[in-house]
Amino acid sequence: MDDVIIIGGSFAGLAAALQLGRARRKVTVLDTGLPRNRFAGRSHGLLGHDHKPPLDILAEARQQLARYPAITLVNTRADSISGGIDDFSVLTDNGESLGAHRLILSYGITDQMPDVPGFAEGWGTSIVPCPYCDGFEVAGQHWGLVWSGPQSQNQVRLFPDWTDRLTVFADGHDIPPDIRADLARRNIPVVDGRITEIARHGGHNATLKLNVGPDVAVDILFAHPRNKPSANLHESLGLATANTPLGIVLKVDERRETSMPGIYAAGDLTNPLIPSVTTASWQGAMAGIFAQQSMLA
Ligand SMILES: Cc1cc2nc3c(=O)[nH]c(=O)nc-3n(C[C@H](O)[C@H](O)[C@H](O)COP(=O)(O)OP(=O)(O)OC[C@H]3O[C@@H](n4cnc5c(N)ncnc54)[C@H](O)[C@@H]3O)c2cc1C
Numbered sequence: 323m324d325d326v327i328i329i330g331g332s333f334a335g336l337a338a339a340l341q342l343g344r345a346r347r348k349v350t351v352l353d354t355g356l357p358r359n360r361f362a363g364r365s366h367g368l369l370g371h372d373h374k375p376p377l378d379i380l381a382e383a384r385q386q387l388a389r390y391p392a393i394t395l396v397n398t399r400a401d402s403i404s405g406g407i408d409d410f411s412v413l414t415d416n417g418e419s420l421g422a423h424r425l426i427l428s429y430g431i432t433d434q435m436p437d438v439p440g441f442a443e444g445w446g447t448s449i450v451p452c453p454y455c456d457g458f459e460v461a462g463q464h465w466g467l468v469w470s471g472p473q474s475q476n477q478v479r480l481f482p483d484w485t486d487r488l489t490v491f492a493d494g495h496d497i498p499p500d501i502r503a504d505l506a507r508r509n510i511p512v513v514d515g516r517i518t519e520i521a522r523h524g525g526h527n528a529t530l531k532l533n534v535g536p537d538v539a540v541d542i543l544f545a546h547p548r549n550k551p552s553a554n555l556h557e558s559l560g561l562a563t564a565n566t567p568l569g570i571v572l573k574v575d576e577r578r579e580t581s582m583p584g585i586y587a588a589g590d591l592t593n594p595l596i597p598s599v600t601t602a603s604w605q606g607a608m609a610g611i612f613a614q615q616s617m618l619a
Contacts, residue, residue: 324421326338326342326349326350326422326424327420327424328425329427329429330428332602333602337602338426338588339387340610342613343387353395353398358597362376364376366458376599379599400555401413401415402555406582406583423617426613428587428591429553432549438520440520444522450542463487464489465540468493469493470545470568472501489512492512494516513530515534515535547568550569551570564594571594572592574586574588577612588606589605
């Protein structure tokens with residue numbers, strides 16, 4: 323039996339495994355190899371790894387974990403969880419049943435691509451979610467923001483640190499008059515109508531076709547599609563969740579334990595605020611440490 327099984331072996335899961343492996347706890351990491359930022363050419367903001375392809379960062383991390391004999395990395399999907407603290411069972415998609423004293427859930431979230439031709443194709447290059455991740459490279463250029471609700475106002479307040487050329491696309495949202503007045507005060511044009519297609523021209527550039535009015539070209543488009551957890555294991559366990567404007571996240575306490583004793587969680591699956599590689603790694607490390615400390619005699 324393992325001390326800990328980690329479900330999801332990307333930034334959060336591997337950071338948890340590193341702490342546990344260094345504490346010489348037996349740990350198995352199950353992973354299907356689909357990190358959320360796999361569409362991005364480069365990852366930004368992680369100290370020591372800035373501007374590297376995200377898959378290279380993960381490959382290097384896996385190589386470093388090979389030093390630790392107590393860590394086993396398995397390329398497989400966790401399909402179900404049963405049991406309770408000190409006696410969890412995880413069934414994998416190859417029919418194997420694995421046992422552990424503790425679990426860490428770090429299976430991330432999946433962005434739901436809207437049904438707009440060109441959106442999925444541009445995701446991660448010409449269409450991105452986060453200015454901290456991709457803003458520096460396109461600072462001073464013409465940015466577009468697809469309005470997704472009241473939370474988009476935060477983006478409007480953030481973006482001037484990178485550019486003073488922003489166009490908001492209402493995309494069918496009813497932007498209230500007071501917010502429109504604020505946008506006008508900031509000299510930010512609002513384009514009404516629904517986005518019907520996004521054409522890319524290599525690099526970051528995107529041209530948006532709308533159901534009314536002329537096409538509008540921007541140098542980069544920021545968008546926040548709804549997301550959902552990448553697996554539903556928490557649902558079958560009945561773990562407590564919280565609603566956010568873009569999707570649900572798992573609730574954890576200050577020791578990163580979920581509502582079920584012995585199950586910890588980390589990364590985007592738990593993070594409604596500024597999800598990033600740095601926060602996922604930090605949360606994963608803390609989940610690993612707290613899971614280990616919970617097993618001390
Ligand atoms: C386009 C884009 C660009 C981004 N750029 C940046 C950036 O530049 N800098 C930055 O800091 N952040 C960036 N991010 C955010 C970053 O991708 C996430 O914050 C980070 O990947 C979260 O790590 P995680 O370990 O929580 O989840 P993920 O990286 O999403 O990993 C979850 C892992 O769990 C696996 N998994 C899922 N279900 C199962 C299952 N049932 N069994 C086993 N394994 C499973 C998946 O295959 C995946 O490997 C970007 C995000 C996007 C969408």
